[in-house]
Amino acid sequence: MKKFLKILGGILLVIIVLFVINFWPQFTFNEDSMNQMESDNFTLYYQKEEAAAQDAFDLVEAEGGRILESLDLEDPEPVNIYLWDNQQAFQRYSLGNIGQLFGQPWMIGGAHGNRLSMVSPADAPLGQHDYESIKQTILHELVHAYLSQINPNLDLWANEGTAVYLAQQLADLQPSNLADYSIPSLEDLSVSNGMKFAEMGGYSYANLYVSYLVDNYGWESWRDYLYQGNYEASFGKPQSDLYQEWLTYLDTWNKNL
Numbered sequence: 001m002k003k004f005l006k007i008l009g010g011i012l013l014v015i016i017v018l019f020v021i022n023f024w025p026q027f028t029f030n031e032d033s034m035n036q037m038e039s040d041n042f043t044l045y046y047q048k049e050e051a052a053a054q055d056a057f058d059l060v061e062a063e064g065g066r067i068l069e070s071l072d073l074e075d076p077e078p079v080n081i082y083l084w085d086n087q088q089a090f091q092r093y094s095l096g097n098i099g100q101l102f103g104q105p106w107m108i109g110g111a112h113g114n115r116l117s118m119v120s121p122a123d124a125p126l127g128q129h130d131y132e133s134i135k136q137t138i139l140h141e142l143v144h145a146y147l148s149q150i151n152p153n154l155d156l157w158a159n160e161g162t163a164v165y166l167a168q169q170l171a172d173l174q175p176s177n178l179a180d181y182s183i184p185s186l187e188d189l190s191v192s193n194g195m196k197f198a199e200m201g202g203y204s205y206a207n208l209y210v211s212y213l214v215d216n217y218g219w220e221s222w223r224d225y226l227y228q229g230n231y232e233a234s235f236g237k238p239q240s241d242l243y244q245e246w247l248t249y250l251d252t253w254n255k256n257l
């Protein structure tokens, strides 16, 4: 028994040490060490890349109002945006000292409630991202921040689809972009793991899903779903029916382009 407790204590100690090592960047983070720009709705913190930070700030100022209006969010809580000069600094801060080893090249931003963490556009190009697409991703993360104020329990599929749709990131999506992915099943639409979502082409498919519902049922119905999270209440039919309609739409979309 004593030996067992010793082993258990040892394992716990290792876990605690690894935890502290991993999250050390967060524990020691001091936002006063960063430069900042401020408006009523945003505070943007940045490291050295001032021109790119100004560009990003101008974009959220210009587009933030449209996004708020679309979401019908009148009195938003202010959002803090942290812009890291490069992807390594971003992943160290957001994933931790150990977690960053598992960072993926496509990870350039994330939202936790009203805190957005992003790679500065100044670090472009990054994988398939250029300066402009990194900037658009800041709007994408901003949509997540506002959605978390509207409905913290919103499903990942609707959350990501709305972020891509409102940030207008895939407005000119072509079927050839989806050649590597099979069409998600109805069950796939309930995915809760972000990695899995990305691997099944979720960003593209969820964007097409939102586009279909908005074009055919109106933005108000979709917005109502974002608030309620209930398809029957917002569309008068279950998600399985909407999913079948969406499959037909995907088929025509594929042929028409």
Ligand SMILES: [Zn+2]
Binding pocket: 140, 141, 144, 160, 163
């Ligand atoms: Zn997202």
